[in-house]
Amino acid sequence: MTEGLTDQDAQSASAEREEFSTGSRGPSERDSPQNAPVSPQDGDPDVSRETAAAGGYRVRTAAELAEFAEVIADDETPLARATEHTLMARQQSQARPPLPRPASTRVMVVANQKGGVGKTTSTVNIAAGLAQLGQRVLVVDLDPQGNASTALSVEHFQGTPGTYELLVDGTALNDVVQQCPELDQVQVVPATIDLAGAEIELVSVVAREGRLKKALLGSGRVGDESLGENRWDYVLVDCPPSLGLLTLNALVAGAEMLIPIQAEYYALEGLGQLLKTVDMVRAHLNPELAVSTILITMYDARTRLAAGVAEEVRGHFGDQVLRTYIPRSVRVSEAPSYGQTVMTYDPGSPGALSYLEAAREIARKGTNA
Ligand SMILES: Nc1ncnc2c1ncn2[C@@H]1O[C@H](COP(=O)(O)OP(=O)(O)OP(=O)(O)O)[C@@H](O)[C@H]1O
Numbered sequence: 001m002t003e004g005l006t007d008q009d010a011q012s013a014s015a016e017r018e019e020f021s022t023g024s025r026g027p028s029e030r031d032s033p034q035n036a037p038v039s040p041q042d043g044d045p046d047v048s049r050e051t052a053a054a055g056g057y058r059v060r061t062a063a064e065l066a067e068f069a070e071v072i073a074d075d076e077t078p079l080a081r082a083t084e085h086t087l088m089a090r091q092q093s094q095a096r097p098p099l100p101r102p103a104s105t106r107v108m109v110v111a112n113q114k115g116g117v118g119k120t121t122s123t124v125n126i127a128a129g130l131a132q133l134g135q136r137v138l139v140v141d142l143d144p145q146g147n148a149s150t151a152l153s154v155e156h157f158q159g160t161p162g163t164y165e166l167l168v169d170g171t172a173l174n175d176v177v178q179q180c181p182e183l184d185q186v187q188v189v190p191a192t193i194d195l196a197g198a199e200i201e202l203v204s205v206v207a208r209e210g211r212l213k214k215a216l217l218g219s220g221r222v223g224d225e226s227l228g229e230n231r232w233d234y235v236l237v238d239c240p241p242s243l244g245l246l247t248l249n250a251l252v253a254g255a256e257m258l259i260p261i262q263a264e265y266y267a268l269e270g271l272g273q274l275l276k277t278v279d280m281v282r283a284h285l286n287p288e289l290a291v292s293t294i295l296i297t298m299y300d301a302r303t304r305l306a307a308g309v310a311e312e313v314r315g316h317f318g319d320q321v322l323r324t325y326i327p328r329s330v331r332v333s334e335a336p337s338y339g340q341t342v343m344t345y346d347p348g349s350p351g352a353l354s355y356l357e358a359a360r361e362i363a364r365k366g367t368n369a
């Protein structure tokens, strides 16, 4: 069955499964002597001495395995599938060469009016992944909950200048942007609870749906290469779980949409309404808008349901669906409480590696690298 799968790999994957299911192991426990890497040469706990020495071992990438999801035979146990998916995410974690910057800034709107599907988690982790691949990234927190601001550890107490001032008062973007302390190449427009009133306050504002677009273009940092080193390569906009004026501002400002879809039973419910909104915006406000990217999140390889949902999503959206699925992982959900993305909190974890792979796929799509 699984090519190159050894007992040690299976043990390591089994430990990872425990982490998924209980979340009881903290980082210190993980680093304790009894959990020390078994491979003394390179410190990688997931490559056994024999397989490394034989030189024939090759860990599948998350993207490869995602493609394989349908091929994983029906007669395999859920445990075997979980092992395989853990291995897929255990790809090389060493530094990767930077990817070329896109010809002009890619403004990507992360939206799905369904709540809790992984919009914010995907926004901040893909931003971190893109930064690790050498890209300059701006994250715009368009959700009054301010979860992206929390995860990226920027100030967002009430009164902090942020998206509200940008949209309602017309404050310049460069006056509200903050540096993410954990990630050199990531900057953030924070959201405070003040933004909760913006949906209503914007109603009486002139050209209310074009405020974000105007702010981005007015920054002098969104556009083509002539803007120089300071130019943002990506702007990721984290939308609230609704299709109101805030999300509309994002859909008018961006050319691309990234829709995270949770691999669960009701995954596709409500998507029709979202796509209708996209059509409406394309027809009347922003002809450039396209759903460029679908990302399957919280994928639990132990269940047939997740594989079934992923297949259905792929049937609907085809190549727009990234080959990398994001696994359900306790590490991913823990990271924000430390003011971090999982990319810095536990860079070798399956969640972090999968988000890095997803970021790479996104970057490649834009530059044909
Ligand atoms: N891959 C994952 N594994 C485990 N938990 C996850 C994963 N992705 C997201 N979560 C958790 O699921 C919850 C919802 O995620 P998130 O906040 O990113 O969704 P959202 O779509 O932004 O939600 P909202 O609609 O409220 O803005 C959070 O508690 C988050 O930590």
Ligand SMILES: [Mg+2]
Pocket: 119, 120, 121, 143, 147, 238, 239, 240
């Ligand atoms: Mg959110």
